[in-house]
Amino acid sequence: MKRKSAFMMVSANIAAVVLLFLLVEGIASLAMVAQEFKNARPVAERTHTRHDGDLGWVNIPGVSIKDMYGPGKYLKTNSQGFRNNEEFAAEVPAGKIRIVCSGDSFTLGYGVGNDNTWCSRLGLVDGRIEAVNMGQGGYGADQAFLWYKRDGTKIRHDVHLFAFITSDFIRMSSNSFLGYGKPVLAVENGVLVTKGVPVAKRSDVMVWLKGNLWRLNRLNSVRLAGVLLGKGGGKAEAIPPPARRKTREVVSEMMDELRRLNEKSGSVLALVFLPTKSSDDEATRTWREYLREETKRKGIVYFDLHEEFLKMPYSTADTLFIKERDAKFSYAAGHYTEEGNARVAEILYTRLLGVPDVAKKLRHTVSGR
Numbered sequence: 001m002k003r004k005s006a007f008m009m010v011s012a013n014i015a016a017v018v019l020l021f022l023l024v025e026g027i028a029s030l031a032m033v034a035q036e037f038k039n040a041r042p043v044a045e046r047t048h049t050r051h052d053g054d055l056g057w058v059n060i061p062g063v064s065i066k067d068m069y070g071p072g073k074y075l076k077t078n079s080q081g082f083r084n085n086e087e088f089a090a091e092v093p094a095g096k097i098r099i100v101c102s103g104d105s106f107t108l109g110y111g112v113g114n115d116n117t118w119c120s121r122l123g124l125v126d127g128r129i130e131a132v133n134m135g136q137g138g139y140g141a142d143q144a145f146l147w148y149k150r151d152g153t154k155i156r157h158d159v160h161l162f163a164f165i166t167s168d169f170i171r172m173s174s175n176s177f178l179g180y181g182k183p184v185l186a187v188e189n190g191v192l193v194t195k196g197v198p199v200a201k202r203s204d205v206m207v208w209l210k211g212n213l214w215r216l217n218r219l220n221s222v223r224l225a226g227v228l229l230g231k232g233g234g235k236a237e238a239i240p241p242p243a244r245r246k247t248r249e250v251v252s253e254m255m256d257e258l259r260r261l262n263e264k265s266g267s268v269l270a271l272v273f274l275p276t277k278s279s280d281d282e283a284t285r286t287w288r289e290y291l292r293e294e295t296k297r298k299g300i301v302y303f304d305l306h307e308e309f310l311k312m313p314y315s316t317a318d319t320l321f322i323k324e325r326d327a328k329f330s331y332a333a334g335h336y337t338e339e340g341n342a343r344v345a346e347i348l349y350t351r352l353l354g355v356p357d358v359a360k361k362l363r364h365t366v367s368g369r
Helices: 002-039 118-125 141-150 166-173 204-218 220-228 241-265 282-298 306-311 314-320 338-353 356-366
Strands: 049-052 056-059 097-103 129-135 159-164 184-188 191-195 268-273 301-304
Touching: 097 118, 097 141, 097 356, 118 129, 118 338, 129 141, 141 159, 141 166, 141 184, 141 241, 159 166, 159 241, 166 184, 166 241, 166 282, 184 241, 191 241, 241 268, 241 282, 268 282, 268 338, 268 356, 282 301, 314 338, 338 356
Parallel strands: 097 129, 097 159, 159 268, 268 301
Antiparallel strands: 049 056, 184 191
């Protein structure tokens, strides 16, 4: 009888210790996630964009933020909503060659001042270049395409650099990004169509919730539930094969329409695959191969800048990207530093000189239009 009482007492003590451990573990897990919510940095685009029914969001015209990304790193938009200090007339000024740069935050110049984006620096490399910055944070390649089609075609230009990173194709398969709604492109009966427009405006509360709920996955209970439900334990693809095939169909049709739009305006189209810190991952290699073959088949100029970046020593390449400790906003780390933007501009300018039609336009520009 005494043995049984002793066994029950030991068992009760062990159970109490286990329960206490589980309680402490749970509180610690909640505290860590709560701290992440508290320390979450704001999304930069909320300070300079507004809702847009066609695109999801777009720059607010006439914005001027002195120290947007840090001391002296200002952001300014013109009345057309482009990240430029000057306005652009419908026609290209005499003695200039105008280049429109389409893309996401890497083109916008996330983390650097207006004068140090790779698009603006093209004008520093060659004073004859007038660069129009149509980059926008968080855009998928579909949104960059739609913005150019709506607003970029309103002004005459000589070259259109349509830039992207791997994530821009992943974003195309979703109707939202960080809680913000966006349109989706699809191919129906061989025709490119836009779905989900007008894009509904979401409340700030809903945007915040949708943009931050992923942090709950850090809770051990949520992770365990995912494993038990068969949603954890494996490494999922960013885009499942069926969705990736559909995305490629859309990208192919986008290329055709971009080519038609630029041919109509007498502009040279060049697709630009920008490098990131994860330039050598499987998804990027797959998209690089696909785009190389597809642009060759369609006869479209294609600049893959990964080649130059992958050849650089790590110590050199590391200085071209913003580090986490230097990031003022969420998702800023990994974007180009001022040096990184300068390097991209130099590489692009060299590549452009190798395109006969562009070289011809530059020669013609020397003597004026």
